[in-house]
Structure formats: C-alpha cells, structure tokens
Amino acid sequence: MIVGELKALSDIKSMIKGCRKVLVVGCGGCVTVCQSGGLQEAETLARLLALDSPDMTVESLAVPRQCEWEFLEQVCPVIGGYEIVVSTACGIGVQAMNEYFRDFQTVPALNTRFLGMPVRHGLFEERCQACGDCMLHLTGGICPVARCSKNLMNGPCGGSQNGKCEISREIDCAWQLIYDRLKELNQLERLLVLQPPKDWSQSRDGGLRRMAREDVMLDDRE
C-alpha cells in the first residue's frame, strides 16, 4: 500500500489561510488502511481545522479511491460551495483532484511516505521503490533496492553489523536478511553471482513512466 502521514496541523492551516469554506476529501484506499486519510481521519481533520476559526466552515467527505476519475464524479455536486479542497489522500489523489477540478485548488494534508506495509499494528515499513525491474526472485524475496540504504546489488557493505544497518541500529541490514533467507532456501550460491549494473531507466530515472494496456483500452466511441 501507499503509506501516508498527516502533516503538521499548522502546515495545513497555512495552506488554507484566508479561506472561509473548506472541504476535506478523504480516500477509501491505502490511506484508510494506514489510518491517516480515510473518512474518519478526514472528519477529524475538518473538526481540528474549524477549531479556533469561527469564520471558517469546514466539511468533509470521502470517496472510495481518489486516484480514479469515476469516483471523483461523486464530489461534483458538492464542491461548488467551497473555496479550497484539502485532500487526505496520497500525492496521486491530490493530483487527480487538481486535474479533475480545475476551478479549485486541492492542497495536500498528508506527506506520502512510501510503498510499504504494516509490519505490526501501527508500524509501517517500506518494501518497494517501484524500480520497474523486479529482482525479488534473486534475493529471497527481500528487496535490496527499497531496503538497503545504499541499494547495493552484490551483498552487504562494510557497515553491516549484528544484523543492523550502519545508518541506524533500528534498521535491519537488508543484505543480512537476504543472506539468512537464501540460506534458508538453500540458495546461498546466488550471492556469488556478480550482479551487473541495474537498468535504472525503468525506474524514475527514465522520466515519467507510463504503462499502456491496449488489450483493456476502451474504444473512444464507447
């Protein structure tokens, strides 16, 4: 999932300064699961923004997914009454809102943090960097691109000690995890293969990424 984290209230307040009618739009997707931007959080944020601001009316709603045009249609009937929209979706939702509702500005209430998962209740951790060229079959299902601080391809650097990364004792060394996992799978020999330089053109480095699925594209006439 996409993991998002609520910005400081003061930051959000400064974005909507001077506005009297504010709509907070939540999202029923990833940010609901990570409890930072679903309907409940949008309602709470609306109440917090209205607090100490008697001149400001803040209301809230949520759509099932803010990153799809068809769900944004649901906002059409109500948006006319507001001056600005605060989105509690990820950065994709905020951009979708800005593209769809060109007469309104939608501002972000969250910082989109990473692609990850809850490793335990309330603790989310990064798992994928969307590099565009998955190599998890080579590394025992543990991603060195997302989880090694230096995204190394050929094993741990000299800073790996007692299973931890050199940058923090709170962070597991991804290559220690890979080593242990490959040992479990009886595939340690994989570590002896010289991994050639990665093709980063499939990652963000290649510019804006698009994926065309002609097999599912609808004809313009439909």
Add this chain to the structure above:
Amino acid sequence: MMTGSNLERVLQTGHFAVTAEIGPPKSCNAAFVNKKAELLRGYADAFNITDNQTAIVRMSSIAAGVLVKEQGLEPVIQMTCRDRNRIGLQSDLLGAAALGIKNVLCLTGDHQSFGNHPQAKNVFDLDSIQLIKTIKDMRDEGRFLCGEELKVKPDVFIGCVENPFADPFEFRALRLRKKVEAGAQFVQTQCVLEMKRFRPFMDLINEQGLTDRVAVLAGVMPIKSGRMARYMQKNVAGMMVPDELCERLEAATDLREEAINIVVEQIAQLREIPGVRGVHIMAVAWEEVVPEIVRRAGLYPRPTNLD
C-alpha cells in the same frame, strides 16, 4: 601486464608494502595537502586520498591526488559510489588517468547521513563491485560500461576494500572473492584491532586461494586515547575494538608512545599472517606519527628503483 604503479611494482617484487592515508582538507587549501605530503614523503609506497570520507565535503580526491603527485608521491585515489552515477564515475576515471593517477580504490562510500549534508540525495547507481568491473573493462577491454569503445585506455592498478569485522562474517570472504573476480588487484582492510577475528578471515581467504590473486594490505590505525577507542567500540559500525586495547590506552601515561607501540606490535603480528602483503596506515588527522611507526616497524626505507 603492469600498470606503471609503484605500489603494484612493490607488491610484484615481493616487498611488504606500506600505504598511508592523506585526508584532503575541508577547503581549497593546497598548502594543507602539500604539507602532509612533505611530512610523509618516503614513508610509504603510495598514499591513499580519501573521497569525501564520512560524507563530509572536502577537496576532491582526484585534485588532492594530483597535488600529492606534484610533490613526487604516488597517490591512490578513492572513488565512492555515493556521489556520482556511472557517467560521472567513468568520466572522472578518465580524468584521473589523464592526470597520471595510477591507482584507484573502489568503495561503496559511507552513507550521507553520517556527514555534514544529511539532506543530500545519494546516488549508488553502481555498487563498489560493479565499479571495479567497470574500471577493469575500461582498462583491459577498452570498453565503456555501455559497450562503446574507448581509444586510450586508463592504465590503473585497481583496489578495493573489505571489512572482516562486518557481518555476516562467512560472507565477507565471499564478497572479497566477488571483488577479485570483478577485477580487484589489491584490497585494503578495515583497521585490524581484533586479531581473533582477522586471523580466521585470513584463513578463509587463504583456503579459497584468494591471496594468490589479490594483495592484502591490512589496515592499522594509531588510536589517540582510551576515550577514542571506547567511542569507536560503541559507536562505529563495522569496527571491533577489544577491551584490552582500550584498557591499555586508558592506563598509558605517555599516550603518543603507547599508541605507536600498539601499532608497531600490530604490524609485527600482521606480517606473520600468511597472505598479508602489506599494511595500510590510517592515521586519521594524526599523520605526524606515521614516519615513526614505519621506522619502528622496520619498514623504512621504502624500496626504490624497482624498474
């Protein structure tokens, strides 16, 4: 094929090699580099110029290496993967070789969070093993990483580092093997303070026949005080500092003398270990003690006129 590197000649002719480190200044002060070069002249076969070590911005290793070379010393320039992508690394290698640099040491590089610009974006387009292979292919095959031809090949002696004190221990020797297969000709180890761990590491790489293919330069470091030793013991990832060493420094009345004694003893022990073909002295910000260490270790004068 020899590269014209003095360090390579010293190793090839069977001498026990000595290298020392010169850390460039946090400014463009050439006199600082020249002064260190002057101090260390004749006490090592080559001088390692660090590349923004611990991610602190300093004069570039290639520029400082050229200054050192102008002083008549042979530089080993360090290249880390943190700050440059494959375009920058290959370009800088060509530049370094054009300026007469004969030795390159390839490292991953310390994470930028340790340095003075923790907000920086890191690169790590290549890792150190991929960098070694890239440089080897440029030199031996005359090919850039992309496969395009390169007319005048960079004639450099290729080094790497390995840390026997990092984990997983069993993998450290295998990682060195990968580096050797990628093209590393010499390896500089993390400073050896714990012989109990270094000996089994050397056993492992001897068993694999690696010491026939790569010259091992064991790292040593004079430690200024017991407090510094304790700090390293607690806080520096990838270092092993035994209690006895800390206690010895804590009990010392003449710290400089004791620090030098310790290193001289370590060098004597390292020389006895099969496969160790030299030492790399990392006297970080304490270069002034290097001449005395080299003399007292019986490694002075350094071999000359090896042609």
